[in-house]
Amino acid sequence: MCAASHPVARRDGLAVLDAEEIRRALTRIAHEILERTHGGDGVVLLGIPTRGVPLARRLAAQIGEFERLEVPCGSLDVTMHRDDLRLHPARALGRTELPPAGVDGKTVVLVDDVLYSGRTVRAALDALNDLGRPRAVQLAVLVDRGHRELPIRADYVGKNLPTSQRELVHVLLTEVDAQDAVVISDTGGAA
Amino acid sequence: MKRHLISAADLSRGDALLILDTTEELARIADRPIKKLPTLRGRTVVNLFFEDSTRTRISFEAAAKRLSADVINFSAKGSSVAKGESLKDTALTLEAMGADAVVIRHSASGAAHRLSGWVQGSVVNAGDGTHEHPTQALLDAFTIRHRLKGSQGSQGSGLDGLRVTIVGDVLHSRVARSNVLLLSTLGAEVTLTAPPTLLPLAVDTWPCSVSYDLDSELPKSDVVMMLRVQQERMSAAYFPSVREYRRRYGLDATRMARLPDHAIVMHPGPMNRGVEIAAEVADSPRSTIVEQVANGVTTRMAVLYLLLGGTEFPAVTS
Amino acid sequence: MSTASADRTSWLIRGAEVAGPGSRRVADLLLAGGTITAIDTGLSGAGAHVVDAAGLIALPGLVDLHTHLREPGREDAETVETGTRAAALGGYTAVHAMANTEPVADTAGVVEQVWRLGQAAGYCDVQPVGAVTVGLAGTSLAELGTMADSAARVRVFSDDGRCVADPLLMRRALEYVKAFDGVIAQHAQDPRLTEDAQLNEGEISGRLGLAGWPAVAEEAIIARDCLLAAHVGSTLHVCHVSTAGSVEIIRWAKSKGWPVTAEVTPHHLLLTDELAVGYDPVFKVNPPLRTAADVAELRRALADGTIDCVATDHAPHPVEAKETEWSQAAFGMIGLETALRVVQQAMVDTGLLDWAGVADRMSVRPARIGRLTGHGAPIAVGGPANLTLYDPAAPAETVSQVGASKSRNTPFAGMPMPGRVVATFLRGTPTVLDGKLA
Numbered sequence: 001m002c003a004a005s006h007p008v009a010r011r012d013g014l015a016v017l018d019a020e021e022i023r024r025a026l027t028r029i030a031h032e033i034l035e036r037t038h039g040g041d042g043v044v045l046l047g048i049p050t051r052g053v054p055l056a057r058r059l060a061a062q063i064g065e066f067e068r069l070e071v072p073c074g075s076l077d078v079t080m081h082r083d084d085l086r087l088h089p090a091r092a093l094g095r096t097e098l099p100p101a102g103v104d105g106k107t108v109v110l111v112d113d114v115l116y117s118g119r120t121v122r123a124a125l126d127a128l129n130d131l132g133r134p135r136a137v138q139l140a141v142l143v144d145r146g147h148r149e150l151p152i153r154a155d156y157v158g159k160n161l162p163t164s165q166r167e168l169v170h171v172l173l174t175e176v177d178a179q180d181a182v183v184i185s186d187t188g189g190a191a
Numbered sequence: 192m193k194r195h196l197i198s199a200a201d202l203s204r205g206d207a208l209l210i211l212d213t214t215e216e217l218a219r220i221a222d223r224p225i226k227k228l229p230t231l232r233g234r235t236v237v238n239l240f241f242e243d244s245t246r247t248r249i250s251f252e253a254a255a256k257r258l259s260a261d262v263i264n265f266s267a268k269g270s271s272v273a274k275g276e277s278l279k280d281t282a283l284t285l286e287a288m289g290a291d292a293v294v295i296r297h298s299a300s301g302a303a304h305r306l307s308g309w310v311q312g313s314v315v316n317a318g319d320g321t322h323e324h325p326t327q328a329l330l331d332a333f334t335i336r337h338r339l340k341g342s343q344g345s346q347g348s349g350l351d352g353l354r355v356t357i358v359g360d361v362l363h364s365r366v367a368r369s370n371v372l373l374l375s376t377l378g379a380e381v382t383l384t385a386p387p388t389l390l391p392l393a394v395d396t397w398p399c400s401v402s403y404d405l406d407s408e409l410p411k412s413d414v415v416m417m418l419r420v421q422q423e424r425m426s427a428a429y430f431p432s433v434r435e436y437r438r439r440y441g442l443d444a445t446r447m448a449r450l451p452d453h454a455i456v457m458h459p460g461p462m463n464r465g466v467e468i469a470a471e472v473a474d475s476p477r478s479t480i481v482e483q484v485a486n487g488v489t490t491r492m493a494v495l496y497l498l499l500g501g502t503e504f505p506a507v508t509s
Numbered sequence: 510m511s512t513a514s515a516d517r518t519s520w521l522i523r524g525a526e527v528a529g530p531g532s533r534r535v536a537d538l539l540l541a542g543g544t545i546t547a548i549d550t551g552l553s554g555a556g557a558h559v560v561d562a563a564g565l566i567a568l569p570g571l572v573d574l575h576t577h578l579r580e581p582g583r584e585d586a587e588t589v590e591t592g593t594r595a596a597a598l599g600g601y602t603a604v605h606a607m608a609n610t611e612p613v614a615d616t617a618g619v620v621e622q623v624w625r626l627g628q629a630a631g632y633c634d635v636q637p638v639g640a641v642t643v644g645l646a647g648t649s650l651a652e653l654g655t656m657a658d659s660a661a662r663v664r665v666f667s668d669d670g671r672c673v674a675d676p677l678l679m680r681r682a683l684e685y686v687k688a689f690d691g692v693i694a695q696h697a698q699d700p701r702l703t704e705d706a707q708l709n710e711g712e713i714s715g716r717l718g719l720a721g722w723p724a725v726a727e728e729a730i731i732a733r734d735c736l737l738a739a740h741v742g743s744t745l746h747v748c749h750v751s752t753a754g755s756v757e758i759i760r761w762a763k764s765k766g767w768p769v770t771a772e773v774t775p776h777h778l779l780l781t782d783e784l785a786v787g788y789d790p791v792f793k794v795n796p797p798l799r800t801a802a803d804v805a806e807l808r809r810a811l812a813d814g815t816i817d818c819v820a821t822d823h824a825p826h827p828v829e830a831k832e833t834e835w836s837q838a839a840f841g842m843i844g845l846e847t848a849l850r851v852v853q854q855a856m857v858d859t860g861l862l863d864w865a866g867v868a869d870r871m872s873v874r875p876a877r878i879g880r881l882t883g884h885g886a887p888i889a890v891g892g893p894a895n896l897t898l899y900d901p902a903a904p905a906e907t908v909s910q911v912g913a914s915k916s917r918n919t920p921f922a923g924m925p926m927p928g929r930v931v932a933t934f935l936r937g938t939p940t941v942l943d944g945k946l947a
Binding site: 396 | 710711715721787788832833834836837
């Protein structure tokens with residue numbers, strides 16, 4: 001019952017990542033996180049709803065497999081901190097759920113499916129700010145499609161995907177969409 | 192396009208669930224160190240209270256401030272209204288001040304309706320005469336869902352199959368009207384229990400049942416909602432004495448014991464302890480009276496966010 | 510324009526359909542010297558002004574038994590001049606002005622004042638109604654006899670606005686007026702059952718949270734007064750009947766041969782309490798708008814004569830009295846200018862009443878009930894030249910809020926309605942020509 005306010009990408013667009021490629025990308029990211037955080041010390045994964053949340057869980061599961069480490073995992077909804085609220089009807093809120101130990105002094109890794117203008121991440125940083133004071137904040141995304149409008153960059157990227165602004169990038173995940181794929185479709189002009 | 196919240200009948204099941212689910216999310220903010228969100232920054236919310244009600248006004252004020260809105264409080268006492276300014280002129284003054292939303296409480300039924308014709312912003316009915324009080328019904332529905340289904344189990348779900356008994360002066364109660372509409376929209380089975388003099392003549396057209404006998408309703412109720420009974424009704428011959436009213440329709444400890452174990456007792460406040468509700472009942476663990484107040488702030492935050500946070504209240508399919 | 514010089518010129522009305530008992534006929538009418546001097550086809554009127562009335566219905570000048578002209582005291586809402594202008598535009602040649610003015614019309618002095626104001630304005634005859642009780646307070650009889658003997662020759666007495674609730678006082682009033690062939694017109698509303706009532710008691714009032722005005726509060730008083738009138742042998746007129754139950758009681762009283770008459774307003778023939786859902790006080794009126802079942806029964810009763818006539822209860826109010834919360838707003842609707850059009854829509858276009866019936870219910874009977882001479886005579890040679898020319902085929906136009914009345918509180922604003930009053934003649938002189946004041 002989410003308020004739909006963006007044009008929905010056609011599922012019959014071009015698939016640029018299949019399930020196997022997604023799995024490999026996530027595995028690589030999980031290893032990279034462990035490398036750059038001294039073995040996952042003090043790491044908290046926070047997925048940005050909707051699809052950042054299953055991605056964060058998958059990463060936590062992977063890290064748990066490699067390292068037998070339980071990385072705390074949660075979700076961070078950014079709707080109330082968005083800068084484009086006045087442009088659309090009000091949106092339904094996603095769930096914000098922090099792990100019991102919180103975020104103070106932790107290395108928070110934000111997890112999202114697509115990095116585009118950077119505004120969602122900016123909102124996430126604001127939202128995070130009201131919840132506590134992490135030691136550091138990093139960003140992991142499955143797809144970086146370029147066209148940044150703010151000085152924001154990802155620490156961990158599954159795939160760089162140059163796109164035009166006419167295109168829509170849609171990440172499908174089994175937990176939400178019954179399949180794993182990354183699909184690009186053309187809106188025919190409407191961005 | 193939904194610009195106002197004037198009657199619980201304005202809300203479809205989908206709308207009501209959206210508000211309740213949003214409230215559920217916002218309720219977590221109460222546990223945070225910073226209880227504020229920037230969402231309504233730059234918006235102006237005016238509290239236009241022609242009737243004294245510190246409690247409801249503070250609730251709306253807290254809700255608006257937690258969303259970073261600017262709040263202007265206008266109370267009728269000692270104002271231009273006391274000097275005879277009409278509702279229309281007051282409305283035009285608010286327009287000139289650029290109110291994005293006006294929360295109105297007034298003693299005349301229909302005042303919120305009339306106001307909506309005179310202002311550009313959103314009108315939220317905080318109680319108009321004996322007509323409606325939709326945010327009260329929303330916070331009541333939220334309280335019921337939260338208490339009886341828990342916070343994990345309630346996302347997206349209504350009140351289907353729950354049996355709610357509303358007891359008291361229904362004829363003069365805006366809380367009753369809004370609750371009958373909203374609770375039945377959400378799938379609950381509502382029963383009104385009162386002496387016949389305190390029920391509207393055409394109550395058989397309402398989406399609820401009616402009973403004159405409280406004792407027979409108690410064992411079947413998941414929720415009992417007590418309404419305030421005003422002593423002035425006695426002089427207008429609605430019931431012979433407070434004593435008889437209490438005897439037949441008051442919720443005391445004995446009656447409370449007849450409720451199923453899980454059942455809860457609610458009251459919109461202010462209470463007449465010792466009349467419609469006994470002190471031990473009001474203070475018992477079954478009573479949700481205190482959390483209703485807390486839920487009031489979050490529910491009103493959800494309403495203000497959904498009305499003002501974007502360009503309009505989201506269109507919900509269902 | 511004083512009435513004394515009303516018969517200066519003559520008028521030839523060509524090709525009008527004369528509404529009378531029996532078959533309808535198209536004819537020319539010659540008006541001269543204040544009377545109808547000829548009715549025939551192919552009339553030539555040497556020197557007469559000619560009015561082409563092809564396609565128009567000629568009715569005897571309409572008579573309103575129930576109007577509020579507000580003067581003296583509430584001239585911000587209406588004056589005798591503005592009210593009678595509205596009346597003329599509505600096709601009326603005589604109106605009864607109700608007594609709830611400030612001061613109340615409970616003395617010869619006030620009723621004579623109102624009568625003179627009507628004469629001076631000259632748009633239609635104003636017949637003052639006298640109050641039944643002093644100050645409308647319902648405790649002691651007003652000087653009914655003196656008002657009857659005054660220049661205003663009052664015959665209809667009413668506390669309208671308020672009910673004569675005390676049964677003993679109502680009995681006395683009914684008895685007292687027998688001496689001068691007077692009639693008591695009762696506003697039937699039990700005060701105890703309608704304290705602070707806002708709207709018909711029913712499904713809508715319950716939903717809207719507005720205090721109900723139960724039908725029984727009207728019906729119980731009507732039943733009591735019919736019995737009283739029969740008991741003392743006096744005539745009773747019931748104002749603004751609004752419920753099916755009231756109709757039933759009046760029908761029963763008439764079946765016993767009791768001298769009871771009744772009126773219904775145009776708005777009660779068309780509108781229901783459903784209109785209150787937006788809380789717009791333009792629909793707030795006393796007695797209140799009722800249900801569709803009541804409307805249907807009132808129409809049937811007017812058609813079969815159980816209800817004798819249409820009376821507008823034209824009740825002007827200034828804007829600020831209606832532009833407010835419902836419970837604060839004044840009760841009342843204006844209706845003089847739209848009455849005939851509403852009756853066409855509700856009664857003629859639905860096949861319930863023909864134009865002869867309209868003539869009877871809006872002119873003949875009201876004049877008879879009011880004991881008004883010089884009005885309400887069927888159109889005939891030698892009769893007074895009080896005429897209304899009406900075009901039932903005029904394209905439906907939306908009713909405007911703005912009319913000749915000083916006030917704007919018409920519930921029909923924005924509604925398309927058929928018909929148009931084309932001309933009104935008062936004793937042979939036109940007050941309205943081509944739909945405008947002459």
